[in-house]
Amino acid sequence: MSLQISSLNAGYGRQQILHDVSIDDMKSGEMVGVIGPNAAGKSTFFKSLTGIVRPRSGYVSLDDQDILSMRRKQRARQVAYMPQSIGCNAALTVFESVLLALKQTTGWRVGADHLNKVSNILSMLGLCHLADRGIGALSGGQSQMVAVAQVLVRKPKLLLLDEPTSALDLHHQLSILSAIRDAAKEFDIIVMAALHDLNLAAKFCDRLVLIREGRVLADGEPREILGLEALNETYRIRASIEKSSLGTYYVDAQLP
Ligand SMILES: Nc1ncnc2c1ncn2[C@@H]1O[C@H](COP(=O)(O)OP(=O)(O)OP(=O)(O)O)[C@@H](O)[C@H]1O
Numbered sequence: 001m002s003l004q005i006s007s008l009n010a011g012y013g014r015q016q017i018l019h020d021v022s023i024d025d026m027k028s029g030e031m032v033g034v035i036g037p038n039a040a041g042k043s044t045f046f047k048s049l050t051g052i053v054r055p056r057s058g059y060v061s062l063d064d065q066d067i068l069s070m071r072r073k074q075r076a077r078q079v080a081y082m083p084q085s086i087g088c089n090a091a092l093t094v095f096e097s098v099l100l101a102l103k104q105t106t107g108w109r110v111g112a113d114h115l116n117k118v119s120n121i122l123s124m125l126g127l128c129h130l131a132d133r134g135i136g137a138l139s140g141g142q143s144q145m146v147a148v149a150q151v152l153v154r155k156p157k158l159l160l161l162d163e164p165t166s167a168l169d170l171h172h173q174l175s176i177l178s179a180i181r182d183a184a185k186e187f188d189i190i191v192m193a194a195l196h197d198l199n200l201a202a203k204f205c206d207r208l209v210l211i212r213e214g215r216v217l218a219d220g221e222p223r224e225i226l227g228l229e230a231l232n233e234t235y236r237i238r239a240s241i242e243k244s245s246l247g248t249y250y251v252d253a254q255l256p
Contacts, residue, residue, distance in 0.1 A: 001028040001063045003158060003190050008058030010048040017044045018214045021058070026207070028157070028188040031181050033195050033205035033222070037235055041214035042194040043084060046160040050081040062158055062190075077105045080156035084163050084194075086147045090136025094146050097135045098122065101150035121153040125179050140167040145176055152183055159184070161193040165200065173197070177204040199250045202226055210234060223249050232256070 008021040018041050026032055034042050047053040049060060051072060060067045067075055092100065098118045099110065106114070122128050127145055130138065135146060144167040151159055164180070165173040177193075181204050184191045195201040201208055202222040210218040210225055212234045218225050225231070226249065227241045239253040 001157060001188065001190070002026060003063075004059075004061040005049075006059040006061075008045070008048060008055055008060065010044060010053050010055045010058075012044075012053070016056075016214070017041045018048060018055075021045060021211075021214070021216055023209055023216065023219060026190050026192070028190050029185045030206045031184050031191045031193065031204060033201035033208045034192055034211060035195060035198060035201055035208055035225075036211035036217075040211045042211055043162055044214070045211065046081060046162055046192070046194065049158070049160060050079055051075060052081075067158075073105075077154075078157045079160065080151040080154050080158070081160040082147050082151045082162060082164060084166070086143055090134055092135050093132050094127065094135055094138070094149075095122070095131040097146065098149045098153050102153045105154050117153055121149045124183065125149050125152070126175055141169065141172060144168060145172065148176060148180065152180070155187045156189060159189050159191045161191065163194050163196060165195070165197070173200060180204075198226060198253075202249050202251070226251050 003026040005021060005023040008018055009016065010018040034045065036042055044053055048055045055068060062078060067079060095118060098121060099114060102114055102117060122131055125145055125148060127149060130142060138146060144164065148164055165176060168176060177200060180191060183189065205222055207220065208222050208225040209216055217230055217234060218228055223241065231239055236256065237253045238256045239251050241249055242252050244250055
């Protein structure tokens, strides 16, 4: 399965935000980091793939199907989106909220297989201890992890995560991204995640797409993208890419 995005244009009113965004040949199991400074258009890009923002032009082919022309329900079975800010319904437990997310795309009959799916996802993300808690009584980080469970349980073909670790401590940033990467491989999902932490992006993503002012500036392997001079200009920093004693690459950045 592959995803192809060609010449996507989108915006709000008269303001054009995305300009001819094209990304070639993303493959199932792949984790693609979408990076770029504040207001670059990353959320608008994700929203235009889900239909929340209607693209003005462009073509998005997922598994040889044009997702932009799909009906909302059909698209929801294939594309799951976790927005940057998460609302919660205080009347549900964590387990029920993940079950409800699953049922949105599979109909309302609840069978043992559905309950197992929810249990498996909670276990995969290390959230079993929260299963019976009311979702209105979670911390910001716990809510964010439950939101990941809600999209992952649907096993979409394409999973869009808008800053999935912004509320998480270091341990949970690593554990959640690691679980998402494993899930991408196990369930054959294409994951696109907007990430502000370039070191996490380098550590977990197979590929990085750098967006500035609504345009794709670069697309490639993390080491290649983070070593680009364009990164300095885009983020208005002075950065160098270093190799750690663990053998991973990281960005050492300062103000210019
Ligand atoms: N609903 C909206 N109506 C009008 N303009 C909007 C709307 N949502 C976003 N924008 C504008 O679109 C531009 C891109 O915003 P977007 O949220 O896509 O950026 P982003 O890269 O996700 O930013 P951040 O990293 O800060 O979350 C910004 O200039 C923003 O002000």
